[in-house]
Amino acid sequence: MLRKPIKGIVDPPGTITREYVEDYIREILPEEQGILKILMQQAQERHIPVIEPEVAALLKNIIKMSGSKKILEIGTAIGFSAILFATAAGKDASIVTIERDPDYTQEALKNIQEAKLEKTIKVIPGDALEVLPRLENIFDMVFLDGAKGHYGEMLEQSITLLKPGGLLISDNILFRGMVANDELVRRRKKTIVMRMRKYLKTITTHPQLETSILPVGDGLAISLKNQEEEI
Numbered sequence: 752m753l754r755k756p757i758k759g760i761v762d763p764p765g766t767i768t769r770e771y772v773e774d775y776i777r778e779i780l781p782e783e784q785g786i787l788k789i790l791m792q793q794a795q796e797r798h799i800p801v802i803e804p805e806v807a808a809l810l811k812n813i814i815k816m817s818g819s820k821k822i823l824e825i826g827t828a829i830g831f832s833a834i835l836f837a838t839a840a841g842k843d844a845s846i847v848t849i850e851r852d853p854d855y856t857q858e859a860l861k862n863i864q865e866a867k868l869e870k871t872i873k874v875i876p877g878d879a880l881e882v883l884p885r886l887e888n889i890f891d892m893v894f895l896d897g898a899k900g901h902y903g904e905m906l907e908q909s910i911t912l913l914k915p916g917g918l919l920i921s922d923n924i925l926f927r928g929m930v931a932n933d934e935l936v937r938r939r940k941k942t943i944v945m946r947m948r949k950y951l952k953t954i955t956t957h958p959q960l961e962t963s964i965l966p967v968g969d970g971l972a973i974s975l976k977n978q979e980e981e982i
């Protein structure tokens with residue numbers, strides 16, 4: 752049964768962890784350096800929703816721990832996370848990232864060039880719903896960070912593109928807490944919330960996936976694709 756928020760001790764809608772905890776974590780994490788620091792500042796100033804610092808720190812470690820080199824991202828924006836992934840994956844990394852907004856695509860290409868990572872990161876312009884069925888490479892990790900209402904439609908393609916033992920990481924899955932509590936849901940967001948709940952139900956019960964859900968950033972789901980013999 753869902754517990755209701757208790758008056759007086761719940762953070763304002765929009766946060767899924769206590770603000771003081773989030774502030775503390777952000778304070779102790781070392782700042783990104785170089786172009787990542789510049790891009791993070793730009794994103795904050797221009798309200799571009801790039802991954803939060805604590806999510807960036809977690810994903811860097813996941814990439815290093817899992818030895819992921821071939822990474823597919825849906826939702827490039829200005830290229831912050833793609834550059835972060837390429838840096839974390841190191842030598843022999845190969846990042847493919849899909850972006851449907853032409854202005855962001857251009858900006859990401861410029862930033863990737865500035866980071867001297869144009870050989871490592873390939874930006875595919877277009878809607879992931881159309882691009883995914885055309886991809887043939889197999890990836891170690893897929894990062895879903897595009898339109899939240901469409902994760903469900905991208906799920907089976909993403910699983911197909913993952914190697915056995917690969918990782919599917921879905922961002923923003925708690926959507927400012929709304930996914931976890933009806934009282935926080937704003938009317939215009941109802942459809943996204945319903946779709947996200949359905950997506951979470953699917954990935955937590957999917958026969959090919961082992962999923963954990965973490966209340967970090969805006970909510971992160973980490974799904975491990977089973978080895979073939981476990982299916």
Ligand SMILES: C[S@@+](CC[C@H](N)C(=O)[O-])C[C@H]1O[C@@H](n2cnc3c(N)ncnc32)[C@H](O)[C@@H]1O
Pocket residue numbers: 800801802825826827828829830831832833849850851852855877878879880896897898901
């Ligand atoms: C949250 S931002 C991505 C942030 C980026 N991953 C980062 O952390 O640096 C989401 C991006 O996904 C793009 N997007 C949304 N739906 C998409 C789709 N179906 N196909 C491709 N791009 C999409 C949006 O245009 C937006 O730039």
